[in-house]
Amino acid sequence: xxxxxxxxxxLAAATLGxxxxxxxxxxxxxxxxxxxxxxxxxxxxxxTDEAIEKLSALVQPGALDEEVLAELADCHFINGDxxxxxxxxxxxxxxxxxxxxxxxxxxxxxxxxxxxxxxASIGQEVLARDSIPAVAALAGDxxxxxxxxxxxxxxxxxxxxxxxxNESVVSKAANLLLAEKDxxxxxxxxxxxxxxxxxxxxxxxxxxxxxxxxxxYESATDIFQQLEDMGQDSYPVHFYLGQSYWHTNVQxxxxxxxxxxxxIDSSDANLAWTIAxxxxxMYRSFDEQVKxxxxxxxxxxxxxxxxxxxxxxxxxxxxxxxxRFDEAIAHYQExxxxxxxxxxxxxxxxxxYERQKKYKQALEYYEKYLKVARPGTRGYExxxxxxxxxxxxxxxxx
Numbered sequence: 397x398x399x400x401x402x403x404x405x406x407l408a409a410a411t412l413g414x415x416x417x418x419x420x421x422x423x424x425x426x427x428x429x430x431x432x433x434x435x436x437x438x439x440x441x442x443x444t445d446e447a448i449e450k451l452s453a454l455v456q457p458g459a460l461d462e463e464v465l466a467e468l469a470d471c472h473f474i475n476g477d478x479x480x481x482x483x484x485x486x487x488x489x490x491x492x493x494x495x496x497x498x499x500x501x502x503x504x505x506x507x508x509x510x511x512x513x514x515x516a517s518i519g520q521e522v523l524a525r526d527s528i529p530a531v532a533a534l535a536g537d538x539x540x541x542x543x544x545x546x547x548x549x550x551x552x553x554x555x556x557x558x559x560x561x562n563e564s565v566v567s568k569a570a571n572l573l574l575a576e577k578d579x580x581x582x583x584x585x586x587x588x589x590x591x592x593x594x595x596x597x598x599x600x601x602x603x604x605x606x607x608x609x610x611x612x613y614e615s616a617t618d619i620f621q622q623l624e625d626m627g628q629d630s631y632p633v634h635f636y637l638g639q640s641y642w643h644t645n646v647q648x649x650x651x652x653x654x655x656x657x658x659x660i661d662s663s664d665a666n667l668a669w670t671i672a673x674x675x676x677x678m679y680r681s682f683d684e685q686v687k688x689x690x691x692x693x694x695x696x697x698x699x700x701x702x703x704x705x706x707x708x709x710x711x712x713x714x715x716x717x718x719x720r721f722d723e724a725i726a727h728y729q730e731x732x733x734x735x736x737x738x739x740x741x742x743x744x745x746x747x748x749y750e751r752q753k754k755y756k757q758a759l760e761y762y763e764k765y766l767k768v769a770r771p772g773t774r775g776y777e778x779x780x781x782x783x784x785x786x787x788x789x790x791x792x793x794x
Contacts, residue, residue, distance in 0.1 A: 428454060428464075435467060444475045460491050469501065478505045496522055500531060512538040519551070529559035536568065545572045560588060563598040570602045574609065582606035597623070601632060608636050613643040631660040635667065642670070647678050665696035705735030712744065721748040739768050743779055755786045755793070762786070 431450050438447035451468040454461065469484035482505045489498040499522050506515035519535030522528065536551035552569035556562060566589045573581040586603040590596060604619035620637035638653030654671050661667075672689035680686055712727035725748050732741040746761035762779045769776045 432464065432467065435471075439467070439471055439474070442474075444471045447471050448475070460487065462488060462491055465491075466498075469498075473501065473505065478509050481505055482509075496526060496528075500528075503531065503534060507534060507538055510541075512542045516542075516547070516551075523554070527558050529555045529562065529565075532558065533562070533565050536565070540568065540572070545576070548572060556585075556588075561592050563589070563593075563596055566599055567602060570599075570606070574602075574606065577609070579606045579610040583610075595626065597626070597628065604636060605632075608640060613640045616640040617644060629656075629660075631657050634660065638674075639670070642674055647674050650674050651678065663696070665693045668693035668696065701734040705731045705733075705738055708734065709738065709741060712741070716744065716748065719751075721752050724748050739765060740775070742768075743775055746779070746782070750782065750786065753789075755790050759783060759786050759790070 472481035532555035642650035749758035
């Protein structure tokens with residue numbers, strides 16, 4: 397009996413020892429759950445810095461807690477710390493390569509960091525695994541922002557193939573096609589969309605513009621008139637409707653629409669001229685009705701900057717020949733202001749100052765010239781040697 401009692405006591409002691417060892421582990425898991433819940437709450441009320449502090453304390457060296465890291469990455473993303481978010485999502489992707497969310501997050505971060513090629517590359521990888529319209533659209537945006545219109549169109553079309561009713565993607569793709577003057581492409585794309593949403597106020601104007609630019613003014617008139625009948629009182633609607641009526645010889649309607657466009661925005665010289673032309677075709681009084689609109693257009697025209705630059709340059713050359721350097725400098729400065737590609741003006745200004753022994757100003761303009769001139773040219777070498785001379789003179793003055 398004594399031996400049995402002893403064995404029972406040993407077994408009880410062993411059981412208590414196991415329970416004691418298990419208790420800290422259970423406490424640790426409970427603390428983790430509590431800290432994680434608190435961090436999620438802090439994130440939900442936009443106290444992301446405090447949430448990051450809580451989550452960072454849960455990260456153990458050498459151990460990858462996916463749940464904690466995912467929350468931490470999301471907090472960095474919300475906080476705008478895209479580099480930290482990208483690094484954390486990279487770790488998560490390596491740990492869980494089948495989780496597309498982490499790759500999509502990396503794609504979004506690359507876009508926000510303006511690494512558009514990386515964004516497009518990740519998008520291509522994600523789409524190879526799953527057809528997600530938002531991913532295709534974002535990849536299209538990335539290619540668009542790198543100037544790769546053809547690639548952007550490929551991905552915009554993929555997005556529309558998956559989700560046809562996406563006016564934003566239609567608008568972006570149509571703008572690329574309009575830039576390429578592929579008006580039939582725009583008409584085909586907008587027709588597909590409008591079959592699903594015939595009165596869409598984003599896509600209808602694009603279709604009308606494509607007809608107008610293609611020269612199909614009657615179809616353009618129908619669409620812009622439809623938009624006006626739907627209550628669209630905007631400058632583009634009135635402008636293109638007026639232009640379309642004019643091209644189809646309905647001058648009285650053209651006049652009305654163009655005047656409405658002018659009432660909304662009176663900054664377009666071409667519109668003022670068009671109104672004058674329409675009125676002239678309607679045999680309105682030249683002095684009382686046509687001429688005032690021509691005067692408006694004339695007053696709004698800005699002079700050709702390159703031409704103005706040439707005029708000032710010629711003035712400068714004349715004064716330079718007379719050694720009236722102050723007047724020459726003033727005109728050369730204007731010549732350069734109107735046409736910054738006229739870098740010869742900088743060198744000549746510098747030389748005028750040098751002739752006046754105004755060495756500091758001369759040095760300033762010679763240095764400006766060297767920054768934009770091509771090394772090895774005669775002008776470049778002349779300016780470089782002049783700088784050496786001027787620096788010597790300035791040293792002597794000191």
